[in-house]
Amino acid sequence: MNKHIGILTAGGDSPGLNAAIRAIGKSALGSGKMQVIGFRDGFRGLMENRTLRLDRDVLSSILTLGGTILGTSRDKPHRMPVGGTVMDMTDVICDNYARHNLDALVCIGGGGTQKNAYRLSQRGLNILTLPKTIDNDVGMTDISFGFNTAMEIATEAIDRLHSTAHSHHRIIVVEMMGHNAGWLALGAGLAGGADVILIPEIPYDLVKIAQAIRQRQLRGTRFSIVAVAEGALSIDDFNIYAELKKKKNEVKENGNEKTKKKTFDALDQFSRARANHALRLSQQLEEMTGLESRITILGHLQRGGTPSATDRVLATRLGSACVKYIEEGVSGVMVAVRGDGTEAVPLDQVVGKRHVVPADHSLLESARRVGTCLGD
Numbered sequence: 001m002n003k004h005i006g007i008l009t010a011g012g013d014s015p016g017l018n019a020a021i022r023a024i025g026k027s028a029l030g031s032g033k034m035q036v037i038g039f040r041d042g043f044r045g046l047m048e049n050r051t052l053r054l055d056r057d058v059l060s061s062i063l064t065l066g067g068t069i070l071g072t073s074r075d076k077p078h079r080m081p082v083g084g085t086v087m088d089m090t091d092v093i094c095d096n097y098a099r100h101n102l103d104a105l106v107c108i109g110g111g112g113t114q115k116n117a118y119r120l121s122q123r124g125l126n127i128l129t130l131p132k133t134i135d136n137d138v139g140m141t142d143i144s145f146g147f148n149t150a151m152e153i154a155t156e157a158i159d160r161l162h163s164t165a166h167s168h169h170r171i172i173v174v175e176m177m178g179h180n181a182g183w184l185a186l187g188a189g190l191a192g193g194a195d196v197i198l199i200p201e202i203p204y205d206l207v208k209i210a211q212a213i214r215q216r217q218l219r220g221t222r223f224s225i226v227a228v229a230e231g232a233l234s235i236d237d238f239n240i241y242a243e244l245k246k247k248k249n250e251v252k253e254n255g256n257e258k259t260k261k262k263t264f265d266a267l268d269q270f271s272r273a274r275a276n277h278a279l280r281l282s283q284q285l286e287e288m289t290g291l292e293s294r295i296t297i298l299g300h301l302q303r304g305g306t307p308s309a310t311d312r313v314l315a316t317r318l319g320s321a322c323v324k325y326i327e328e329g330v331s332g333v334m335v336a337v338r339g340d341g342t343e344a345v346p347l348d349q350v351v352g353k354r355h356v357v358p359a360d361h362s363l364l365e366s367a368r369r370v371g372t373c374l375g376d
């Protein structure tokens with residue numbers, strides 16, 4: 001009997017999503033025992049029953065495409081904006097799963113998607129997930145697809161910024177994505193030979209950064225490249241943020257509406273003020289070193305365009321393995337990368353685990369040994 005497989009892509013898009021959809025689709029159709037349907041725009045399309053039949057014609061020629069042919073959104077099943085209010089639409093989603101006679105639903109996404117998918121699996125749906133994110137911060141997998149492409153793009157940007165920074169004797173602060181994890185800034189920073197790399201895991205001291213830049217000046221090098229993750233924080237901001245987060249958890253448990261609002265507003269304000277942090281950092285370094293400084297924010301450029309060969313291979317490995325697990329009747333798992341192979345990790349072990357750069361990671365040691373300032 002034919003199995004019916006659903007696929008959706010959720011959260012921020014990531015290079016390799018189409019390669020993964022293709023791998024799941026082609027492996028499933030190739031088995032001769034499965035039909036595949038895609039849901040548009042993440043969990044919202046599943047809720048609204050907006051579908052795309054994934055037949056061979058649709059799956060052909062998408063391997064190299066950026067983005068996702070299914071579309072994506074950050075909507076959550078249990079907190080879905082509908083007609084001006086936010087509603088729990090989990091029941092509707094479960095009904096649509098049943099309406100399509102699905103035997104398995106594959107949710108491709110980052111940390112948030114893993115959580116949402118886990119909730120659906122707790123409601124009895126057969127869920128499998130794949131880890132994708134340019135931030136590489138999904139827990140319990142060696143790596144996520146999308147990261148390699150983003151690192152390549154960010155590295156090329158640093159390479160190009162080098163020659164202009166050198167010619168004008170400037171500091172260039174280049175901001176990369178990564179709110180919680182610094183893999184991208186660390187990887188691209190090392191590959192591009194950034195002089196300073198700032199990541200969320202290591203609170204930075206401005207004085208130390210300025211000193212490192214001045215030392216380069218003293219050696220006759222009057223330019224510096226500062227690679228900074230969007231989530232990197234100065235020591236002061238780090239402490240303020242830690243305090244705000246602690247308070248948020250306290251009031252979430254036992255605060256009244258007034259204290260809740262006050263705490264959430266303070267967090268909001270903090271985040272908004274941080275939106276300009278690359279500019280602030282650049283201005284501060286300009287003042288402290290006397291060198292002219294410019295900023296470049298790579299933003300969504302890092303997520304766009306064709307996936308690297310590495311990400312295409314990774315997405316194909318994960319997507320095809322996912323179908324093997326479906327054939328074996330496995331569900332409630334994330335198909336993770338483990339060494340050269342894959343592993344089905346139960347979703348309850350994935351949720352809430354963030355893959356951040358550990359303080360003793362070898363790449364941090366390598367960076368320090370080659371003289372890169374990490375801001376500490």
Ligand code: F6P
Pocket residue numbers: 011012110133134135177178179230303
């Ligand atoms: O989820 C990955 C990510 O690319 C983060 O690095 C970044 O902070 C965020 O998405 C940006 O989200 P959006 O596309 O919604 O602006």
